[in-house]
Amino acid sequence: GAGVSQSPRYKVAKRGQDVALRCDPISGHVSLFWYQQALGQGPEFLTYFQNEAQLDKSGLPSDRFFAERPEGSVSTLKIQRTQQEDSAVYLCASQEREGRIYEQYFGPGTRLTVT
Amino acid sequence: ILNVEQSPQSLHVQEGDSTNFTCSFPSSNFYALHWYRWETAKSPEALFVMTLNGDEKKKGRISATLNTKEGYSYLYIKGSQPEDSATYLCASNSGYSTLTFGKGTMLLVSP
Numbered sequence: 001g002a003g004v005s006q007s008p009r010y011k012v013a014k015r016g017q018d019v020a021l022r023c024d025p026i027s028g029h030v031s032l033f034w035y036q037q038a039l040g041q042g043p044e045f046l047t048y049f050q051n052e053a054q055l056d057k058s059g060l061p062s063d064r065f066f067a068e069r070p071e072g073s074v075s076t077l078k079i080q081r082t083q084q085e086d087s088a089v090y091l092c093a094s095q096e097r098e099g100r101i102y103e104q105y106f107g108p109g110t111r112l113t114v115t
Numbered sequence: 116i117l118n119v120e121q122s123p124q125s126l127h128v129q130e131g132d133s134t135n136f137t138c139s140f141p142s143s144n145f146y147a148l149h150w151y152r153w154e155t156a157k158s159p160e161a162l163f164v165m166t167l168n169g170d171e172k173k174k175g176r177i178s179a180t181l182n183t184k185e186g187y188s189y190l191y192i193k194g195s196q197p198e199d200s201a202t203y204l205c206a207s208n209s210g211y212s213t214l215t216f217g218k219g220t221m222l223l224v225s226p
Contacts (some may be wrong), residue, residue: 003158031212033212033213040218042219043206043214044215045215046205048212059213092153092157098212101146101147101166104149104161104212106158106160108158109158109186
């Protein structure tokens with residue numbers, strides 16, 4: 001069965017470039033999350049969507065980070081004017097319905113390296 | 116903000132050994148505790164979601180316990196195999212459904 005997919009799997013960007021990371025959640029899943037994992041750290045929350053509504057973006061580190069999910073399915077995380085500190089693995093997860101007891105299904109992540 | 120801690124940071128065992136890891140979390144405002152296994156180049160895979168104090172869950176050779184009053188969970192692996200090599204993450208809920216993760220325990224099982 002189709003799980004959560006992310007593309008690209010690896011991205012190298014020069015400092016100052018804009019990047020766009022894509023997440024295809026499991027079909028029909030209502031909730032979608034983005035997490036950032038820096039080297040040596042656990043994943044950290046960035047933003048959360050319920051359908052097309054972005055309900056929480058408190059984890060976005062700066063206004064260079066922007067996420068959207070316009071039709072309530074595919075989501076894109078955009079980083080403008082990338083900096084070296086943006087280098088990390090970006091994980092996307094989807095959840096069948098809203099609720100803290102439900103399993104989140106993760107994609108394999110996009111590893112971003114900013115040089 | 117929840118602070119989730121995991122120990123040890125890494126662990127190297129021989130095939131057949133049994134092992135366990137610890138996850139500690141703030142016991143106030145607790146709702147659920149999640150365990151994930153993350154193998155290199157793959158997606159994190161959910162192992163358990165636990166909510167009740169005293170809860171014990173088992174999946175094959177892997178089991179977990181939960182103590183919500185003192186704020187800790189143990190993950191046990193019986194008779195470790197090389198395919199168990201992975202990073203084991205625990206996470207607690209905060210906000211809507213967002214997860215607050217620990218840094219993980221990296222397990223290496225040698226044949």
